[in-house]
Amino acid sequence: MSKIKKKRVGFVLDMTPLVDITFLLLTFFMFTAKFRSEAENQQKFTIKRPQTTQDTAKLPEKDLVMIKVGIDSVENDTAFYLSMAGEQDIAKLAEAMVDLQFPGATEKTALFKITDSTWLGKAVEQARIVNPRAQFAVDADRRIKYRWIETAMNEMRKKRATTFNFVTDKKTGM
């Protein structure tokens, strides 16, 4: 006797566990997602950070002054890019920089492209006035010359910002 294949009529699959897990994951990813800040939107370069083995602290999300040193992808020149974290700080810094008549500064500028040390010093000073609790972080491309970092360190030191962080990436593959 040959087996007769049973026809499944109205086949229903219980989707509840699938939906449960999907929602769980969705919530997780939604809460952990970070959106790009205004300063990052104005950035026109990418930074290849130096890699370190040390498991050090994470970068704070507010009370932060970020000094990026990057190579512009279009003009191919190196410059400092100073920005702050947090909408209020960004707005206040922009206001202060417009008052100082920084070339090209508007109320909307979140990332200041600075090429000389005098302006960097002024910007660091303003940032410290805007938020005295802010920590400084230097995020520089590993290929740039050390001279740039030295200049930045000197300017920060002059403005009494003697503690700062170097932003690095964790070395993968120990």
Next chain:
Amino acid sequence: MAGGGEGLGGGPKQKRGKSGKRKPKKRVGFRLDMTPLVDITFLLLTFFMLTTSMITPQTMEMNVPPELDIEIEVRESELLNILVRADGKVFAHMGNEEPEAPMSMKELRKFVVDKNVDLENRAIVTLKANGDAPYGLVVQILDELNAAEPEIIQGLGRNGINERKRKFTVAPYTPEDEEKVAGL
């Protein structure tokens, strides 16, 4: 459309009594089509999964001494200079000695550990890097110095010292430094 189906079923039924309360209809085997919900949820899930980056940047703390006009006298024999030449070669020497050959990262670490243990906390490590040296290399050295700390503490502990005072500074690279490492 789900509501329409119910209405069709309930239409021909007569109401029992004019003043009587409406009896809630019991829904047996109620099913909700979840497919669109799952579709949207999956779409969002995929979007968030692909846009999130899990790698957060790390930080490395640095302390620089504030600008002081006072000259502090230090003994040359307690000064450990680390020099980074423009071509990326690393040299290390004590203040009263001359640098020899370029060092690898491993040798540098061993040198720093040995000197720190020998001098029992009195060593002052100074990093001087040429302006043309790559920044990545400088950070690599800083990382190496940080990694040497546990070894130094261990070494000091063997000598009966349980306290570690770290003295570390960054100093400008002078022409004299360049002279020292020029021919090596």
